[in-house]
Amino acid sequence: MPRASSDKSIAAAWGLLSAAILAGLVVVGSRSLARFDAALVGYTFATLFATFAITYRYAMWLRRPPTRLYWRRGWSVFLTPAYLRANIVEAVRRFTLAFAANRFIFRRGRLRGAAHWLIMWGCVLAAAITFPLVWGWIHFETLPGRLDLYRVYVFGFPVQTFPIESAYAFIVFHGLVWAAFLVIAGVMLAFRRRMVDHGAATLQMFAQDILPLVLLFAISVTGLMLTASYTWMKGYAYDFLAILHAITVIVALLYLPFGKLFHIFQRPAQIGVSFYKDAGAGGEQAICRRCARPYAPLMMVRDLIAVERDLGFSYEMPGAGEQGGGAAAGTGVSHYQQICPRCRRALYGLAQGRTWAGGAAVPE
């Protein structure tokens, strides 16, 4: 079977498996669908499809030679027994700084960081509330004989009881409202940047950069309209709004695997790569064949040479020792990767100057 076709079959199998696991968890978590809310079935099927498609795309992404190599190397470095405990602590620290605090995005720009932080936490909060409800994993019941108390069931097990008329209940039952406020504020900041920043305006594409903001805004606003309808307008147009809100959410779920929001699933690779880079920095360094200075981890240079060969590039150079990836002794250069980026820039200039050899006195 051709490799591309084989890759797709494997990815599709992973996708089906993950969707099947989720379907099984929905059945188990909702106690054989006894707690499943039939009104939310559209959402459920959209999440099942999204799970299939996200896994499929993730699996296809991992089939790319550089991704596959980094995936293996990252896990291998992370799971090294001698450093595992320290790595887990460090991974938690890096995850907190990078993903909970979005530190690197704030460094790209304060407003940019604020926009992302607000959107991200709004979506995390909304997902944490919506998905367990949609899948029937969480439901609320009043206690027998105590209509003033609500009991929370998770996977069918009672976990918490609280008064209906309490500040806590108000905060919990309006969780999606708070999420909508966060998302709308973030979307406003993001849209502002996309309207006034010339650089962003040049590069942005509708499907990649504008559509996700529009979708998140539509979900948030229609969700708030539902709350407004049942809180202050006696349920005016509630059914229409419920369908409208469902459409916006389902479209976003269907968009999730294909568009910009897929970075949610790709981004954690950043943590794995950071461990790989740490391991490389502490190991042997590659020495430039031209300037004899260290310029990169030898492990990384060797891996890159392997990846390039896998991709069909042939930067091998005539000379001794073509198999090596490092600074082994040899009179010639075996691979262009063994030259540091700075020397590559100089070589470009020297090579162009070389073409003018013999024509030094010819002005132009």
Added chain:
Amino acid sequence: MPKPEQLHFFVDASRCIGCQACVQACTECDTHRGDSMIHLEFVDRASSAQTVPVICMHCEQPTCAEVCPADAIKRTGDGVVQSARKPRCIACGNCVLACPFGVPEVYERRQIMMKCDMCYDRASVGKTPMCAAVCPSQALFFGTHEQIEQLRPRSSPINRFQFGRQTITTRVFTMVPAARAALQPWVDVAAAMDETPRPRLIPLSPVGAADPFAGVEV
């Protein structure tokens, strides 16, 4: 005024006088404000004052994009290889090591790779990239093939480079002697390993030369 698709970048590195104007101007570009994406490199500082301005050559099959594990580097329809897409780039540095011209840079604190995008906010609408707009020696020139032919009748633009066994074709052109280009229409970069800087006589204001900036909106 020429359409953007008729405009090309021409680099004549040996005309560079090392004035750093391009480095400063590059920071003004809207797509990477405050950061200069051009490299101005001494080819052999110990023996020569020769400098080489290195911009992204915008390869037709960009090695940086192919080796990117995050699939973050994209080439737009007009042949410009863009900086890594910000949501995806995981700052691994593969692109930095893979680029045969040594162009991309990783900014660790911001977890992003950035590189010359030919001042996409300008070039995509037919304006001259910042570096070419200020280069006093025309080592960096942005214009049409007709303009460069008129300016440099003894030179030919070529866009094929050899790195060992690997041939790379680029969107950006490099100027070489016309006679040489007719015989060997590529530049063998790897063959310059033992090369030393060579002098080249280049009057900066040839008598009767056409204004290189005529017809180019700055």
